[in-house]
Amino acid sequence: MIGTTALEPFLAALLAGALVAAAPLLLAALGEAVGQRAGLLNLGIEGTMLCGAFFGFVVALATGSVLAGMAAGLAVGLLLGALFGLLAIGLGLDQILLGLAITIAGGGLTAFLYRDIFGRQNPAAAVRPLVLPLGPIEGLPVVGLALADRPLLLWGAYALTPVFAFVLARSRFGLHLRAVGEAPAAADAAGVDVARVRLAAALTGGAMTGLAGAFLSVVDLKLFQPGMTVGTGFIALALAMVGAWRPGRILLAAVSFGLLRALANGIQILGIDVRPEFVTMLPYVGTMAALVLLARSTRLPAALGVPYTRGQR
């Protein structure tokens, strides 16, 4: 039996854990959704996230500034997004091959540099992200406990959802994105610069993924570990599909997955005896289940993964 006294901290921890774990997933999935909409499938998302996490962490550690760390993550993400974009769009490299290469090299690079710089130490960045005071909300049961003292940047990540929703659904750029992802030849004929729109999408995806990584290492954990993303990037890639590239649905999917991650800690608070390995499995099994149940009905962008060359069918 669980008493109400135990239930409140449990629910609060679950909610808070879900919100914090969902934020990097959300950031990366929003970026990946923009890319997929434009016809880009970036499997380099996992490696980009690790690079964002590593360089964000190093800069935050050196400067003591959360914002500088996030900026570094963003910059590294932009760089890798540009690499992916230029090679995949400009030269027509196989996107899956290129993405795997970025993921493998990114994992190797960050693990190398981390060991090289820090040896056997595992330093933590002494940063204090700015906290958003919530006023009267903090007095509410469960919600107050869960939401109080959360970093401003956490809310910033969520605030990006409506921005992306607006840009994708209402803006000219969003329309162009969909056009080059569904029918690049038609978009080209209509005067849309396919390569430029796709490059912009690749840069957006890279930047958001880099931010997601930096959020993980700088805002959430304040430390770096080689391979620390353990598939989070790939889950975000799947979430973009599960959410049918609509930011609102992606948000919902990300929070659900955050909840699965948070369950790992929540179950321990409740003192339920489940092997941790099975709890850790949940997000991965959940991703597959969600993909089967929800993404079955969604149609992938017609030109996903296909390079566009003018004059070719």
Place this chain on the structure above:
Amino acid sequence: MTANRVRLPPTVRSLLGSLAAVAAALVVGGLFLTLRGRDAFAAFSLLVERGLSPTGLTETLIASAPLLLVGSGLVVALRAGVWNVGVDGQLLVGALLAGVVGAALAPTVPPPAMWLVAAAAGVLGGLGWALLPALLKVRWGTNEIITTLMMNYVAINLTSWLVKGPAKDPAVVPPQTRLIPPAARLPDLFGSGVHLGFLVGIVGAIGVAVLFRITVAGFRLDTLGRNRRAAVHAGMPIDRLAVGALLASGALAGLAGANDVLGVKGLFQGNWNPAYGFAAFALVALARLDGFWLIPFAWLLALLAVGGESMTRPLAIPTSFVALLEGLVLLFFGLALALERRGVRRAGEIPAGSPTEMEPSSEPGTPPPSVTQAATEATPR
């Protein structure tokens, strides 16, 4: 490119492309080492020295066995247009099963019979781990890239639990399966120090080469990978082919796991995860999805892995340097491939021989379809 430029035969050209990718990766890797204050020249000469010494040669041959098996499986899947990114998980499950079965049989059953049964357990484990993604793919069109990736993480957690719990050797403290005594492991080939598993790897690679050269099944898989619609119109059982390709690929990954357990380790340990998948993707790319070419390139990648490990102590170069190199190899290979395609397109040639391209499907003037197929299989047509 001018019309009277030297035309190399396609096989030589693609071999040069692959070697150039390796060379470029080594140059960039070397520059990186130099930037980090290491003597890149010393590092690479150590790598070559180590790899070509008698003991190093033995080690690289041993290390190429699992790469050959995993690579052979990947070739089957990729040529059929199926992206099996889950070889690491399939290998882990196969290795654990082989370890448990092998150790259980070792005291009572003569070694050759034990090897066969344990290898079969490994094959079944790998195949079983690929079954769910395969069924989801053909039943509901679920993207196998994501499902096989997710199955990797499930496998890591599942094997980690099994080796701490039900499959653990109760006689020892650390989480590991019962030890297969050295006398019962795979024997040396002619006293060379290289175990029988290397031969199995070679047989696997040759088998795949033969499969795609002379068998109907190979032709069908190739057709599916090159042009799905053509395969449909020809009345080929495309679902069965796709499932078969993914299962065969998983089975070979599982066999690679069994190979390491029966030939090298003798047991499955706690957090053991060799993650051959990285090297295997670089391998099959360099080998242009051809079974025969797997053999020299598997040795080359094994040399990188073994040599990379030997740099750790004397030069303080973390082993993750090897992963960096493998990623760079894949990156530069993609670049070489794109440039080759441009060359072919510009010269207006018709590419001869399927193994000259990473995607056997690419003809001048059409986008590489394998990616399209993998990504848009779910699209109702």
